[in-house]
Amino acid sequence: QGTRDHPPAQAALRERLLSAVVSCFKRHGAAAIDTPVLELRETLMGKYGEDTKLIYELQDQGGELLALRYDLTVPFARYLAMNKITNMKRYHVAKVYRRDNPATTRGRYREFYQCDFDIAGQFDPMIPDAECLKIVHEILTDLQLGDFVIKVNDRRILNGVFAVCGVPESKFIPACSTVDKLDKVPWEEVRSEMVGEKGLSPEAADGIGEYVQLHGGLDLIEQLLQDPKLSQHKLAREGLGDMKLLFEYLTLFGITGKISFDLSLARGLDYYTGVIFEAVLLQQENQHVEESVSVGSVAGGGRYDGLVGMFDPKGRKVPCVGVSIGIERIFSILEQRLEASGEKLRTTETQVLVATPQKHLLAARLKLISELWDAGIKAEMLYKKDPKLLKQLQYCEDTGIPLAAIVGEQELADGVVKLRDVATREEVRM
């Protein structure tokens, strides 16, 4: 349940999509790593907040307690700590596992690919963070998915908001996961969850409400830097200062047009410590309505400066920032678009079919195809002793093979091959 086979047409589309993402990661100088699908259970515990219950656990095999990885970020942090690496730019494309309620029509599965790019190391502020946003911008532009916006916020600003509104520190993380729902439900519902389930005071909730409904650009940053309450909070001030720097760098990259500083963005995971971001596609729901509607997140990430330290025996920290591309949702969109266009994606790359027009010529076909393979040419033949020529040409048309190399008795006698263009039916002897 919640998993799927990928038949050839899907596998081919997926290969095309992954290769676009990976070539962007390589363009930014990342190296690949690979880690096991299995991790020790204890590695994954306490990293995913309320979602820890979604981790797939393996049966005790009389040795180690194992689980399937939930994302690629925690294994990366574990890898850095284990190998005492303090500086690395890596990408990783692999499957992750969540024992979630699958919603396969919306592209939510229990097994799915993630494509992650992360920069680990102690650097000057916001330069790697800006590159992560540039990468999201490049990929979404490259894939031509239509209009999008990248929402940006900072956990320090959010914590500052909670603090100045009188929320006790122990409730920051629960408050965070409630705020995170603002992109799906209206403020009133979020407010009532805060007061009801999370036990915040109504005054605190109202105070938070005034902040988290704000979004804008550099102007909003400046405004909040002047905010009498928020500007008194040390971490919030640092966060706002970094946000200003980030916008400066993004201006040099020429991408601020797609960036929105959005105080409602919280992201669910425990491990973020600084900048957080999320890209959503915008869709004109109705031609007559001006407003555009979000069709969901297709990339997200942020800064997690404390995660690597959790795996180091001495707690040594390695600051990290990274982005994960939501390949499954993008795949669903591309798949629907391909279907609508009626375009048929070839599932093989075969260049030529080796064919014979008469019987008793299997040996000639085997000899010729062997020569073609040895010359590096992608070639197929039908696995029949005496196939009909029509069937052979039909196979070319069905599978998109552009050429047929035909050897008949005459060609054998003359020491030539007849090369036929399947589409135009033109033939040359060679």
Added chain:
Amino acid sequence: QGTRDHPPAQAALRERLLSAVVSCFKRHGAAAIDTPVLELRETLMGKYGEDTKLIYELQDQGGELLALRYDLTVPFARYLAMNKITNMKRYHVAKVYRRDNPATTRGRYREFYQCDFDIAGQFDPMIPDAECLKIVHEILTDLQLGDFVIKVNDRRILNGVFAVCGVPESKFIPACSTVDKLDKVPWEEVRSEMVGEKGLSPEAADGIGEYVQLHGGLDLIEQLLQDPKLSQHKLAREGLGDMKLLFEYLTLFGITGKISFDLSLARGLDYYTGVIFEAVLLQQENQHVEESVSVGSVAGGGRYDGLVGMFDPKGRKVPCVGVSIGIERIFSILEQRLEASGEKLRTTETQVLVATPQKHLLAARLKLISELWDAGIKAEMLYKKDPKLLKQLQYCEDTGIPLAAIVGEQELADGVVKLRDVATREEVRM
């Protein structure tokens, strides 16, 4: 235990290796499919003989009983049956899982990659089977792994041997897995396992011994076709007839020089029904000794005409033949060879580092690198506001970046960039 992280150098080597294997599979017209790492437990049960105990099972999550796939063949058969596909040529490169005693120095892990190519469908005899052997020959030649031999046998011949030696049919499969050990232990040990553990009569074991120590080519096939006992056994006769046909096709492919018809080859798995094969690398153990020594199997496969039917509610059969490339062992060999050569594999593909020779030029670097990325050029910069030029050039040398694009105050004023060849130190303004 028994798993490993792949750091960038290994991941890069693996990518190179997998791409060689995949391009061979594509050259033979195969399409890619992908299936989940998780399968229903019942799908995997009863397919792997004694090795069923090595399957990783997941905890009951209050729904389905799941396990990690053990190979890619059973999921392929399940896929064909589920989708009622009767005709397909596919490849699949993915990880599989075995709760085995890991022997990591010999490249045996609990999580490892398999690279499978299979042809499903009802075709004329031995044409797809011959192609599988051609593929093994192409890949091992292409990877320049040194001398190798591909051992070929047929389960029908082996069963014929057991039958004419008086083994009851219920003991064919146990006898098979004992014979399979002949490449590792001498005949005496195999014989005593047969008589002791497997309960064969000493006469039967001796009879088997006379056959399974034979190996050769077309001559041996002819000899066995005349064998007074074996030629009386219907299935053995069919197997020998097909083996003769196979050698005919392999002669047309020009690869019989590396093929050995070897009656000791049995292969452990239950599901084989016809031709089986295994490729082993040969290594000159000692310059003074003529004999060459096997360093283990690097590819294997065979025909399994009954497996798909096990997953079809009506038991409809789809004949299949396929090959699995033992990528981990090959990887170990290539890794050792790379280490011995002292060659350093680049882990990134960065073409140019954007550098500045003076302070306060971060904005110029960000602007230039953004233009390069947008033009599809693989570019990096140091994540420092004011890095020293020497450090920037050192980074190029350490990571193999061939070019540095330098913007200083003078270049900015002149509206040019200085492009420096890191190795030769030549510079051009452009």
